[in-house]
Amino acid sequence: MRDLSKMDTTERLKTGIPGLDEMLDGGFPIPSTILLSGEPGTGKTTLAVQSLFHGARERESGLYISAVSEPRWVIQKFLSQYDFYSQRIIESELLQFLDISEIKNGEDILNKVIRNTKRLQPRRIVIDSINPIRSKLGGGEEYRELMYDLLSSLKGYGCVTTLICETSYSDLSKLSEAYLADGIIICSYREVESSRKKYLEVLKMRGTDHTTGMRAVNISQKGLSIYPELR
Ligand SMILES: Nc1ncnc2c1ncn2[C@@H]1O[C@H](COP(=O)(O)OP(=O)(O)OP(=O)(O)O)[C@@H](O)[C@H]1O
Ligand SMILES: [Mg+2]
Structure with missing residues (x-):
């Protein structure tokens, strides 16, 4: 008989990334x-x-917030090379892009994100x-206050918020x-047989069991997938 006191009742949001949900x-x-952190070009x-896109295919709305001053069409052009990209989903507005690169202060960033979260009610952000x-x-202090207010508000709205960050494991x-994040995923390179391969590791995930250790990452036109063994 299962020990009910040890049953994990936490509600989960599937990433849809082959290998990651496991x-x-x-x-x-x-x-x-x-916190999804790591070196440049590792697939964050x-x-x-x-x-x-996985969420949007399940009829769930999502919000992509860009903090870099790259026009939306440049980001979408890069993403549209992948099979998971769907122009129909973008046009349906289930998945929306929000540009905050021009906003100069923390309060205005907070207001814009919260306003759009209330409007769209995204499950994934x-x-x-x-970094920018x-x-x-x-x-x-302004930055720390913004992050604290933003992350606690988004949690209050029931969101799973992924913060992409350009910091490697050592820093x-x-x-x-x-410390604020519930979970940390780190993406990195390792030299294998004189070439650099991409890896991913779940460093922490509060309130759940998770696999430890580095897993190999493959990126192709189909998107990103994770292999069970370090290759
Ligand atoms: N069609 C493809 N086939 C194989 N690899 C690809 C393909 N498309 C992208 N990649 C790989 O994915 C990498 C880009 O991934 P992505 O932009 O998601 O990384 P990132 O960690 O967000 O990078 P940055 O830190 O620069 O923003 C490319 O450098 C390339 O190695
Ligand atoms: Mg990137």
Whole structure:
């Protein structure tokens, strides 16, 4: 007989990334804040957006918040090379893109994100990335206050918020978001047989069991997938 007191009753949000939901014991806990951090080109944006499209295919709304001053069409052009991308979903407005790159202060960023969260009621939110926001606000009290207010509000709305971050494992302990987040996924390169391969590791995930150790990442036109064994 199962021990009911030990049954995991946390509601999960499937990422739809092949291999990742198994690592997370079903998906991200709802609500939660996930820090998706790592080196350039390791697949952070692909992973986060693939999960947004997965949600949209389940008739769930999602919000992609861009903090870099790249026009929307440039981001969408890059993403449209993937099979999971769907122009029909974009046109249906289930998945919306929000540009916050021009906003100069924390209060206005908070207001814009919350206003759009109330309007769209997204289950999944991606902020890509937090580094330009931190640079703009100076990384001091205004930034910390914004992150604290933003993340607690979004949790209150029942969202799973993924914060993309350009920090590698070695500098993670200096990052206040690493302590605020419920979960941390780190993407990295490792040299294998004189070439660099992509890897992913779930470092922490509050309130759930998860697989530890690095897993191999493959990115192709089909999107990102994770392999069970380190190859
Ligand atoms: N069709 C494809 N086939 C194989 N690999 C691909 C394909 N499309 C993208 N990639 C790989 O994915 C990488 C880009 O992934 P992505 O932009 O999601 O990474 P990122 O971690 O967000 O990068 P950055 O830190 O620069 O924003 C490319 O550098 C490339 O290695
Ligand atoms: Mg990116």
